[in-house]
């Protein structure tokens with residue numbers, strides 16, 4: 001029998017499918033006052049959704065000593081009510097429900113079976129010293145703790161959330177071996193949980209490690225670009241886009257006659273990301289073109305060099321700079337690889353005999369230090385180049 005209202009499913013996000021009757025319901029807050037009408041509506045919904053599904057007791061968490069039956073999808077859990085009441089969200093949900101029995105369990109719609117089992121695992125976990133402790137993580141364990149951190153936040157189990165986030169923070173900041181071997185998917189989940197739950201220390205640890213790995217190419221750039229764009233993480237965006245531009249240029253082919261570049265971009269990137277990538281390329285090339293024609297001003301080591309002598313220092317510095325930027329070694333880099341170009345330029349100038357002869361040693365050293373600092377600052381601000389179009 002078709003119901004009066006039209007039921008349809010909506011995709012809430014990549015991993016969640018929700019049920020809605022109309023647009024109004026999609027925007028209605030999930031937490032509602034428990035009034036008779038809502039109870040009736042919920043019962044109808046349960047009946048409708050269970051029509052084709054056989055209810056099954058969970059093998060681990062349908063406990064004999066349980067006094068609260070909860071249904072998630074078609075799985076029934078029977079657990080100790082006092083454990084659930086440690087969350088004020090569950091306290092609200094259970095308030096006023098008398099004698100919860102199998103025939104009318106508390107049904108949860110916005111949690112998966114896997115997530116609810118993870119919560120119950122933590123609620124039933126009884127460490128010997130009475131405290132939840134940080135455990136060394138393997139990859140499966142990490143995914144579990146990330147899941148737990150997310151779902152305990154959503155359902156306000158504060159102790160569990162604190163425990164899970166402490167493990168993640170400790171791992172991200174103090175376990176470099178694990179962080180080096182993490183997949184992009186796990187790093188992305190860690191970023192998600194840090195953003196959703198507002199854990200800045202975890203976020204900065206994961207982003208720093210991820211940026212470093214992308215820069216040294218021990219992990220691919222595209223997932224880092226996706227995560228950076230999703231959460232507006234500027235430092236990760238800068239490094240990930242920068243590395244991707246260099247790799248992209250290496251993969252291009254050219255037409256044999258006119259030498260035109262047949263641009264290929266990663267199909268996982270959307271149009272906005274491609275635009276950001278190309279504008280970044282343009283910005284980096286333009287930056288190098290300005291810099292190679294206008295040398296950084298040589299600092300004056302006034303303790304060791306007079307004002308007049310420094311005029312000669314500066315003239316030599318500019319002359320050798322202009323010469324070095326045309327050397328074969330520098331020309332071997334593409335013009336968008338600004339960090340490699342700056343490193344190479346410093347390297348060339350530090351070994352340049354004419355620069356040694358034509359400057360006081362202290363001014364020369366200050367100039368080389370300036371180039372090093374300039375490269376570091378440029379790296380820190382890479383995201384400036386990938387702003388996109390104004």
Ligand SMILES: [Zn+2]
Nearest residue numbers: 305310313363
């Ligand atoms: Zn000088």
